Amino acid sequence: MTSRFGFARAILACGLCVFPSLLASPAQADTRVALVVGNSEYKFVAPLGNPANDARLIAKTLTGLGFKLVGNGPQLDLSKAQFDQAVQDFGNEIQGADVALFYYAGHGVQVRGANYLVPVSANPTREIDVDFQMLDVNLVLREMEYGRAKLNLVILDACRNNPFGTRGLRAASGGLAQMQAPEGTLISFATQPGNVAQDGADGDSPFSKALADTMRKPGLDIFRAFNEVGLLVSRATNGEQQPWMSLSPIKGDFYFAGLPEPPKSDPMIEQSRYYDAAARIDTREAWDSFLSFYKTGYYADLARAERKKIVAAEEAKAKAEAEAAAKAEAQRQAKLAALAQEQREAEAKSARDAALKAARDAVAAEKAQREAEAKAAQEALEKAERETAAAKAAQQSAKAAQLAAEKSANDLKEALEKAKQDTAANAAKHLADNKVAALAPGSTPPLNLLGSTDVIRLVKVHLQEVGCDPGVLSGTWDKKGQHALEEFNKYAHTELNTNTINVDTLEAVRARTGRICPLTCGRGMRIEGDRCVPVKSANTESEENGGAKPSSGKATRSASGSSAGDLLYRCRSKDKDACRTLCEAGFSGPCRLLNRR
Numbered sequence: 001m002t003s004r005f006g007f008a009r010a011i012l013a014c015g016l017c018v019f020p021s022l023l024a025s026p027a028q029a030d031t032r033v034a035l036v037v038g039n040s041e042y043k044f045v046a047p048l049g050n051p052a053n054d055a056r057l058i059a060k061t062l063t064g065l066g067f068k069l070v071g072n073g074p075q076l077d078l079s080k081a082q083f084d085q086a087v088q089d090f091g092n093e094i095q096g097a098d099v100a101l102f103y104y105a106g107h108g109v110q111v112r113g114a115n116y117l118v119p120v121s122a123n124p125t126r127e128i129d130v131d132f133q134m135l136d137v138n139l140v141l142r143e144m145e146y147g148r149a150k151l152n153l154v155i156l157d158a159c160r161n162n163p164f165g166t167r168g169l170r171a172a173s174g175g176l177a178q179m180q181a182p183e184g185t186l187i188s189f190a191t192q193p194g195n196v197a198q199d200g201a202d203g204d205s206p207f208s209k210a211l212a213d214t215m216r217k218p219g220l221d222i223f224r225a226f227n228e229v230g231l232l233v234s235r236a237t238n239g240e241q242q243p244w245m246s247l248s249p250i251k252g253d254f255y256f257a258g259l260p261e262p263p264k265s266d267p268m269i270e271q272s273r274y275y276d277a278a279a280r281i282d283t284r285e286a287w288d289s290f291l292s293f294y295k296t297g298y299y300a301d302l303a304r305a306e307r308k309k310i311v312a313a314e315e316a317k318a319k320a321e322a323e324a325a326a327k328a329e330a331q332r333q334a335k336l337a338a339l340a341q342e343q344r345e346a347e348a349k350s351a352r353d354a355a356l357k358a359a360r361d362a363v364a365a366e367k368a369q370r371e372a373e374a375k376a377a378q379e380a381l382e383k384a385e386r387e388t389a390a391a392k393a394a395q396q397s398a399k400a401a402q403l404a405a406e407k408s409a410n411d412l413k414e415a416l417e418k419a420k421q422d423t424a425a426n427a428a429k430h431l432a433d434n435k436v437a438a439l440a441p442g443s444t445p446p447l448n449l450l451g452s453t454d455v456i457r458l459v460k461v462h463l464q465e466v467g468c469d470p471g472v473l474s475g476t477w478d479k480k481g482q483h484a485l486e487e488f489n490k491y492a493h494t495e496l497n498t499n500t501i502n503v504d505t506l507e508a509v510r511a512r513t514g515r516i517c518p519l520t521c522g523r524g525m526r527i528e529g530d531r532c533v534p535v536k537s538a539n540t541e542s543e544e545n546g547g548a549k550p551s552s553g554k555a556t557r558s559a560s561g562s563s564a565g566d567l568l569y570r571c572r573s574k575d576k577d578a579c580r581t582l583c584e585a586g587f588s589g590p591c592r593l594l595n596r597r
Contacts, residue, residue: 030098032067033149034059035090036074037083037117039106044123045163051105052076054157054208058103061212065256067101068093079121083135091143099254100149102140105208108158110177114138117158124164137179145182151254152185153222157207161196179246186247188226190233197241206236207243219260221253271299278303284310394524394534451588456481456501462509463488468517475586477501485509487517 038055040048055074063069070090078086094100107118111127116134124133137156144152156176178193190197190207198206210232214225230243271294278286287307294300453475460470463484471480485498485505492512496505521532570578571590582590 030150031096032062032065032099032101033070033090033094033097034062034067034101034103035070035086035093036062036103037078037086037106038074038076038104039078039118039120041077042107042118042120042122042163045107048106050203050205050208051157053203054105054205055103057204057208057212058105058155061215062101062103065215067099077120080119080133080135083117083119087135087140087143090140091147094144094147094149097147097149099151099153100144100147101153101155102144103155103157105157105205107163108156108176109134109162109164110175113177115156115176115179117156118163141182141185144185150184150252151222151250152182154181154185154187155211156188157190157197157205181246181248183248184250186222186226186245186250188229189244189246191241192244195241198237206233206241210236215256218257219255220257221255222250225256268298271297275299275303279306282306282310284314451475452501454587454589455503455506457586459501459506459509460484462506462512466492466509466512466514466516467519475588484517488512491516491518 036055036059038051038053040050040052042048052074055076059069059074070086070093075082075086090100090102104117109116109118109130111130115137116130117137118134122133124130137154140154141152144154158176175191175194175196176189179187181187190205204212207229210229214220214228214232217225217228220228226243226245233241233243274290274293278290284307287303287310290303291300291307294303456477457473457475460473460481463470463481464473466488468484468488469480470484471478481501482498485496488494488509489496489498494508496508515530519527519530519532521527524535525532526535567578567582568587568590571582571593576594579590579594583594
């Protein structure tokens with residue numbers, strides 16, 4: 001596998017071989033376009049001998065350096081129209097180019113701070129003629145700006161005397177004016193602003209000759225190249241002509257003839273350089289890479305010695321690491337064994353504790369079960385005793401209630417019979433004495449004898465007779481009485497007002513006979529015929545087998561209801577005994593009547 005050192009060396013060696021060849025062949029590296037113009041044969045002023053020769057020299061040089069020339073060669077002795085067209089063609093050719101170069105040799109003048117290039121057809125007589133007969137250098141700069149080349153070069157060998165100074169163009173100055181170079185542009189003048197350049201005596205101007213020679217030298221970037229041109233021109237003119245430049249910041253480097261050939265290196269110096277690089281890395285791989293290129297020699301022996309030291313250090317380190325790992329493994333195994341022993345002892349202790357706890361829990365559970373069973377048996381026994389006592393008490397109460405009901409029924413029957421007899425006798429007497437119609441037995445007493453509580457009590461009595469339980473037979477109309485009357489409406493198909501009780505309510509209820517509401521029995525009771533009787537246990541039935549069963553009290557209530565109406569009738573007939581009986585029974589109207597008498 002190629003090491004980092006070997007790969008770096010290979011890249012360096014390859015770069016030294018390839019990159020100079022690219023820079024030495026600029027036509028293959030970038031796109032170069034040039035417009036070369038030389039005007040010598042002026043029609044209205046004295047001709048110049050060298051500009052055409054200068055243009056040919058520069059065109060030939062640029063062609064050899066990979067430039068494409070507009071018009072396929074130097075453009076010589078151009079009129080104003082030809083000059084304009086050449087500049088337009090130049091602007092079209094440089095679209096997207098890497099380098100755009102404009103060269104001009106011939107007359108040039110500055111008018112009011114602007115530089116103009118003079119076509120061979122120019123013949124200005126007024127200052128205004130300059131704009132129409134000459135070419136403003138700024139027009140060339142605008143074409144270059146429109147072309148957007150990466151690098152723009154403007155070379156002007158036109159700093160000569162004003163040829164029109166005696167013909168009405170006195171505003172024109174000698175030499176050219178200083179110009180500001182746009183971004184990415186270098187402007188080279190044959191001499192300093194305002195000065196006049198020499199035309200030369202050997203067929204080429206000193207500036208053009210120095211320029212051609214310098215551009216052919218490899219290894220000079222544009223800054224060094226134009227600096228070299230300045231030095232050559234100054235030397236050739238004994239310092240009378242000093243070329244000048246105007247430039248803006250330029251991105252990247254540009255070489256007319258590419259990089260110079262790299263110097264041949266001393267093999268020992270090269271080995272020393274790579275040895276130092278390997279020593280800085282100082283790994284086995286770095287020395288292996290060095291020895292793969294340099295197998296013999298002084299530095300190869302040093303590299304093997306350094307590699308041997310590294311190998312020995314690595315082996316010693318590996319041995320120490322192995323011993324440390326073995327020791328750590330032994331300690332780890334001992335620790336694991338101790339932990340395993342501790343875990344076994346903990347598990348044994350946990351098993352013993354669990355067994356003891358299970359035994360204690362079993363004994364406690366058995367004890368709790370026995371206690372619960374004993375408690376349940378005791379509670380069942382006590383419950384049975386309570387139920388037996390309650391049943392006996394209920395049986396005794398039922399017997400007492402039965403005896404009391406029978407006695408009450410007999411008393412009421414006797415009172416009813418006596419009341420009927422007395423009523424019949426008194427009715428005849430009353431009719432004879434008062435000559436008024438008497439109420440028939442069993443009719444509703446007059447209203448002046450019944451208070452509201454009497455009416456409520458009688459309604460409850462008659463509701464109870466027809467099987468609709470009104471609760472307590474009091475003179476208060478409560479929710480129990482309302483419910484009983486609602487049941488009466490439901491089963492008797494009536495619509496009596498359940499909130500307000502009056503004589504009409506009493507008449508409607510009293511008119512019904514027999515059971516209206518269905519019989520319902522409470523908890524611990526059962527239906528037997530037309531009454532509810534207590535549910536008796538087997539023990540109670542065996543004790544009272546064949547005994548008399550208490551009545552429900554309905555006959556007593558019925559008798560009381562019937563006798564109450566008769567007693568009220570007799571009380572109205574001024575029977576004090578009937579009024580006293582009703583008063584003792586709780587009727588308020590007969591009590592008031594009795595007190596008045």
